[in-house]
Amino acid sequence: MYDSNGKIVSGFRPPIFESKIINNPVHIRINGKDYIVVQLEDGSLKILDRREEIE
Numbered sequence: 001m002y003d004s005n006g007k008i009v010s011g012f013r014p015p016i017f018e019s020k021i022i023n024n025p026v027h028i029r030i031n032g033k034d035y036i037v038v039q040l041e042d043g044s045l046k047i048l049d050r051r052e053e054i055e
Helices: none
Strands: 026-030 033-039 045-048
Touching: none
Parallel strands: none
Antiparallel strands: 026 033, 033 045
């Protein structure tokens, strides 16, 4: 994962999903914490922080 300046985001461990990602991941920030939301081909949404999948 890269930040807006094209630098690798430290601490981010990309997960392996059982289904394909069908839309661009969306970055959100809540209470100063960063999350990535991805939509998968099987219809599910996954919410990730820097270290793990939240769901």
